[in-house]
Amino acid sequence: MIQDLVIYAAYIGYALAVLLTFGTVLTWVERKQAAVMSDRIGANRAYIRIPFTQYRMIWLGLFHGIADGLKMLLKEDWKPQSYDWYAYAVAPWVVFTPVLLVFAVIPFGGTLDPAKLFSDLPAVSAWFGDRTYPMQIARLDAGLLIVFAFGGMSIIGTMLAGWSSSNKFSMLGAVRAGSQMISYELIMGLTVLGLILIYGTVDLTGIVQQQSSTLLGFLPAWGVFHQPFAATLFLAAAIAENKRIPFDLPEAESELIAGFYTEYSAMKMGLFMFAEFIEIAIVAALFTTLFLGGYNLPFMTDAGFVFPGDHVVPMSHGVVVVTQMVVFLAKVLAIASFQILIRWSLPRFRYDQVLMFAWKFMLPLALVNLCVTAVLAWSSHG
Numbered sequence: 208m209i210q211d212l213v214i215y216a217a218y219i220g221y222a223l224a225v226l227l228t229f230g231t232v233l234t235w236v237e238r239k240q241a242a243v244m245s246d247r248i249g250a251n252r253a254y255i256r257i258p259f260t261q262y263r264m265i266w267l268g269l270f271h272g273i274a275d276g277l278k279m280l281l282k283e284d285w286k287p288q289s290y291d292w293y294a295y296a297v298a299p300w301v302v303f304t305p306v307l308l309v310f311a312v313i314p315f316g317g318t319l320d321p322a323k324l325f326s327d328l329p330a331v332s333a334w335f336g337d338r339t340y341p342m343q344i345a346r347l348d349a350g351l352l353i354v355f356a357f358g359g360m361s362i363i364g365t366m367l368a369g370w371s372s373s374n375k376f377s378m379l380g381a382v383r384a385g386s387q388m389i390s391y392e393l394i395m396g397l398t399v400l401g402l403i404l405i406y407g408t409v410d411l412t413g414i415v416q417q418q419s420s421t422l423l424g425f426l427p428a429w430g431v432f433h434q435p436f437a438a439t440l441f442l443a444a445a446i447a448e449n450k451r452i453p454f455d456l457p458e459a460e461s462e463l464i465a466g467f468y469t470e471y472s473a474m475k476m477g478l479f480m481f482a483e484f485i486e487i488a489i490v491a492a493l494f495t496t497l498f499l500g501g502y503n504l505p506f507m508t509d510a511g512f513v514f515p516g517d518h519v520v521p522m523s524h525g526v527v528v529v530t531q532m533v534v535f536l537a538k539v540l541a542i543a544s545f546q547i548l549i550r551w552s553l554p555r556f557r558y559d560q561v562l563m564f565a566w567k568f569m570l571p572l573a574l575v576n577l578c579v580t581a582v583l584a585w586s587s588h589g
Contacts, residue, residue: 210335214321218344222310225536229488229543230481231272237484237547238271244551279477287373287470294371299471299478301364305357306485312350313492314412316342316502316531317509323524341412342502342531351409354493355396358448361482362388365467368479372470380466383456383558387447390565391454394444397573398437401580402497405433415501419508425515427505430498436576438498440569445490446546447561449483453553456561491542492535499538502531 235250242249250268257264264270286295319342321335347353362385369381406414420428431438447454458466468479495501506512507530511522522530556564 210321210338211340214319214340215344218342221315222344223307225315226307226310226485226488229539230484231276232269233484233487233543233547234272234275235267235269236544237550238268240544240547240551276477276481279474282473284473284475289373290470291371291373294367295470296475298364298368298371299468299475299482301367302361303364303478303482303485305360305364306482306489309354309357309489310492311344312347312353312411313489313496314341314343314346314415314501315492315535316528318342319528320524324528326524342528343412346410346412348408348410350411351399351403351414354411355392358392361486362392368471369467372467374470377467377469380458380469384450384458384467387450387454387456387561387565390562391444391448391569394565394569394573395441395448397570397577398434398441398444399497400577401434401437402430404577404580404584405430411496411501415496415503418500419503421505425505427500427503429500429503434498434576434580436572437580438494440573440576441498442490442494442542444565444569445494446549447565449486449490449546451483451487451546452550453555454561455555456558487543487546488539490546491539494542495535495538499542502535504530504534507531 238250241247250271253268253270253274255264255270256262286292319340321340322332322337325331325335365384365388366381369377369379369384372378402414403409406417408414408417414430418427418429422428422432426432450456450458458468468476471479504512506514507527509524509527510519511527512520514520
């Protein structure tokens with residue numbers, strides 16, 4: 208139906224706008240955090256001049272991300288002398304595209320009822336009728352499995368980039384990235400299995416809906432309170448899987464120049480770098496969905512806030528929808544900022560330490576957490 212196409216086109220546009228904005232804003236956040244921790248002002252040179260005036264919009268350097276994008280588009284697309292042209296050209300897109308697709312299965316709100324939303328416009332309300340839509344581009348029963356499937360595709364792009372460049376540093380970076388991403392993705396999967404045992408589903412919307420209640424009458428029933436140990440392991444493994452400091456060995460500048468994308472320039476290099484920042488937002492969105500209740504706030508329902516003692520604060524459908532979207536984005540921004548803060552707080556590990564940390568420390572802990580959760584889940588149902 209046309210109504211469905213309109214809604215889902217709006218969802219796709221919203222998702223792209225959010226991810227591209229996060230990619231730009233997080234670049235600025237990283238620079239400003241670096242400046243604060245080294246007692247500098249940070250990025251503040253890029254500006255937009257208002258026509259026919261002397262006024263310059265600097266806005267604390269927010270335009271630097273736009274300037275970087277334009278620079279990447281206009282720079283020469285340099286290529287190495289000896290390379291596999293097809294794999295070399297495809298690799299950035301194999302890394303970048305799955306990052307965008309992951310967001311399609313992450314719910315960013317509850318249920319949208321266009322008839323209620325446009326109740327002041329009778330013609331529009333009547334056109335939509337009684338249709339309702341989950342605020343999610345694609346609601347799949349196996350949504351969590353799709354996340355890991357798309358996430359694994361980035362490993363292929365990374366290996367293609369290193370192999371096709373005909374550069375020893377690039378190949379070493381790709382081998383490091385492949386082994387590191389596989390190791391930590393296994394740990395992420397094991398930590399999530401505990402949540403699956405608790406919630407009994409891999410549908411991300413179902414997981415979020417089960418976090419809308421409370422524990423002990425006042426504590427949000429979020430995954431972080433059900434599985435605090437798993438939440439810690441998941442976030443650490445996700446940062447490592449994303450190749451961020453202190454786990455950025457695949458692109459360690461002091462050893463490998465720029466790692467697997469050493470031989471890339473212009474927009475191809477820009478896709479790798481932009482994908483890295485969007486991955487930060489995706490990790491934050493997934494952590495928010497699994498462990499922080501997604502778009503939920505304590506005591507909030509589709510009709511407003513319902514506090515203990517039957518104290519009700521009614522809210523219109525439009526206010527509820529906007530509140531849910533803002534809450535979700537605020538949680539994502541907080542977790543993303545925390546990931547960037549770690550970059551300027553911890554030194555880089557040696558490569559052997561990165562893998563030993565995964566296989567000898569985090570993997571056993573993840574298995575212990577899974578076994579304990581399985582026993583508790585079995586005893587509670589028994």
